[in-house]
Amino acid sequence: MAAKTRKITDNLTFNNARIVFRNFTGRAGRFNAEGIRSFSVVIEDEEFARQLEHDGWNVKWPKPREDGEALAPTLPVAVSFDPYPPRIKQVQEGGGEVWLDASNVFTLDDAEIISCSMVIRPYNYEVNGSTGVKAYLKDMKVEVARDIFCD
Numbered sequence: 243m244a245a246k247t248r249k250i251t252d253n254l255t256f257n258n259a260r261i262v263f264r265n266f267t268g269r270a271g272r273f274n275a276e277g278i279r280s281f282s283v284v285i286e287d288e289e290f291a292r293q294l295e296h297d298g299w300n301v302k303w304p305k306p307r308e309d310g311e312a313l314a315p316t317l318p319v320a321v322s323f324d325p326y327p328p329r330i331k332q333v334q335e336g337g338g339e340v341w342l343d344a345s346n347v348f349t350l351d352d353a354e355i356i357s358c359s360m361v362i363r364p365y366n367y368e369v370n371g372s373t374g375v376k377a378y379l380k381d382m383k384v385e386v387a388r389d390i391f392c393d
Contacts, residue, residue, distance in 0.1 A: 249366050250297055250298060250299070250364040250366055250375045251364065252364070253361050253362060253363050253364070253380060254294075254361070254362040254364075254377070255359075255360070255361050255362075256283055256358075256359065256360050256361075256362070257359045258357060258358070258359065259283050259284070259358045259359060259360055260283070260284040260286075260358070261281045261282065261283055261284070261355070261358055262281070262282050262283075262284060262316060263280070263281055263282045263316070263318075264281045264350060264351050265278075265279060265280050265281065265351065266279050266281065266321060266347045266348050266349075266350045266351050267279070267348040267351050278320070279320070279321035279322070279323075279347070280318060280319060280320050280321055281318075281319055281321065282302065282316035282317060282318050282319065283316065283317050283319055283360070283362070284314050284315075284316055285301065285314060285315045285316065285317055286314055288314075288315065291303075291314075291315040291317075294317065297375065298366070298373060298374045298375040299317060299364070299374070299375045299377060300317065300318055300374060300375070300376065300377070301315050301316070301317055302315060302316045302317070302318065303315050304316070317362075317377055318377065319360075319362055319377045319378065319379050320376060320377065320378050320379065321347065321378075321379045322378060322379075323343065323344040326363075326378075326380075327343065327344070328378075328379040328380055328381060328382060329341070329380075329381045329382070330342040330343075330347060330350075330379070330381075330382045330383075330384070331382070331383045331384070332349070332350070332353075332384050332385075332386060333383065333384070333385045333386070334385075334386055334388055334389075335356055335385060335386065335387050335388040336388050350384065350386075353384070353386040353387075354386060354387035355384055355385070355386055355387075356385040356386060356387055357384070357385045358382065358383070358384045358385070359382070359383050359384075360379060360380075360381060360382040360383075361379075361380040361381040361382075362377045362378065362379060362380060363377075363378050363379075363380040364376070364377065364378075365377075365378055
């Protein structure tokens, strides 16, 4: 982990974000304990990703594929409803919206996302002499494709 040079207090805003490794359900998996909701946001700008890493954010750098294609870095984001629940608005393509909370946010795991914008808040930590910045979802607006069977 890179040395953190200062306490991070500014939120990060991502417009037209691409999210991967969606686990809004909080299901247990190879990289996740049961009940831990999360996703990762793709950081298309490598220079910005390096600055975030320098500031202490937990940026992940995937290994290149066998064909030599380099993959963009990602930032893991926690989705916690306690003690500060995120505000998540799901807008359906063509109209209709719903606010998501802990009881229905799992619907984003399999949703066909058209666009997504979000604000991420930092949490500065120090554990056993190790410091860093953990990303927590603060606000999100996500547009999903209309489900033809819901009309």
